[in-house]
Amino acid sequence: MRRRKIFRFLGFLLLAVVVLGVALVVYVRIVSRVAVPEVPVVAIVNQERMEVEKNFYTLGNNWFRKSESGLYELYVEGEPFERGVANGKLTQELVQYQEEVFNRQIHQLVPSDVYLSVLKYFVGWFNRDLDKHVPEEYKQEIYGIAQSASHEFDAIAPPYQRMLNYHAAHDIGHALQNMALVGCTSFATWASRSEDHSLIIGRNFDFYVGDEFARDKIVAFYNPSSGYKFMMVTFGGMTGVLSGMNDQGLTVTLNAAKSEIPTASATPVSIVAREILQYAATIDEAYAIAAKRKMFVSESFLIGSAKDGRASLIEKSPEDIDRYDSQEDYIISTNHFQGKDLGQQDVNIEHINNSASRYRYERVDELLRKNIKNSVTKTAGLLRNRLGVMDTNIGLGNEKSVNQLIAHHAVIFQPEKKLVWVSTAPWQLGKFVCYDLNVVFSNRLPSNSEIYEDDRTIAADSFLLDERYPGYLKFSRYRFPFQSRSDLNPDSIVHWNPDSYHAYMLAGDYFYEHEEYAKAIPVYERGLEKEIATQQERLHMLKNIQHCKDKLK
16 A cells, blocks of 8 residues: 555656656747847848859849859848848858858767756757847848748757857857856057057957868858948858957957856857947947947957047956957967956956966067067067967967967957958968958959959968977877867877877777776876867866776886
């Protein structure tokens, strides 16, 4: 009798859990449902792009082409929904490919279908109010692009909801990551620290989610119905800004700072940067826009301004905002705050002590002091620098290097001249091609000819011809946690990158996982002699060494 009662109780408990689970799923589906924005009726919805020549398409005054440099170039104009539709139709293959690659990468990170389902509902719950924090203009533009999205992933969410959520992926990623996916570097020089006294800004966008994701970069030129004309470096489906400059000579670049795990959605960082680029002409105006938006991660916006003749950092956390102005004619931003208030917060100080951010900052400072008078060419050289402090060899791809050999893109701005240089593959090692905003925006519908300024091209890095380069390409296949290591050979990984602590850590991990503890110990110990990027990785090797020794007792 008692046993029957227990089974009955367990049955009711199981039923209650199932009902609660179903109710939770239904609730999340309801609260995370995003209403599509109201959009005007525009003729472009029923128009098809025209293929003028191979890799050159037009749609009204909008156009899209592939440059011989490997970069894609896009021009769109008009009202928000109109330019979104044009963007989506012109770049449809890239929009769909980018989503396919993104979802494939997610499957590599989270191979379990059960966990993926849980993750889907977590993101749905987390971003349940996302649309309330995105300005109507950008919702309409994203909705326009979503008209060209694939229906392959409709089981996740409708196209518009997915596109909107992808704009928050950067924020969620850098808030939750401990995998060196985000480690950007930017700097600016002006007045006495530039050869021609002009403002020069350089930046590496070191956000890595796989080589395929970074393959198809778009240099987009926007002529919106309101605000300023601007350019940005982006990819299919992305309307937020990562690196860009407007026709007033104002630039925006993003550098992730340490964040606590967020608890609710707010305005994605890239959307805040987009609003700044489209509507600000000075640093003060950029600050005012950033101040009115609530964000759910911490970020530094390096703002360069031709009108101010200098650059400043707007530092923003979910709760506070700060501004940092250098007392010298140059400024550096890596991945920590420097302002009087945010710079003193415990989470920032802890990040400085445990990450590669301060080391990389000191390396940029060292190089700028060595150059004294900066130039565009010197900026490219600095962005490509692979060595550590005092020109020490710290291994290829070290997060402490300015050039971590993972950059999605690198850019150089000369705002007073409206010139921007964009790197070509691989990373920032290919040639930098130059675009003159004055020229591009004065010629709305070009023939299928190159629009970059050929005589201003910066040649590719000679490291591409270095004997170490092929070895690094092999090493990089195993560098990130989401890459398969099933065929990793510990001797080869060290041979390909002998000065890298990471190579020894990967080799040590191989021996450790295969319970070859006697082999793991000396490999880890050799890695500890190298320049290690983060305290977390140092502790990982120390902990595994102790575990190996315990196993061998």
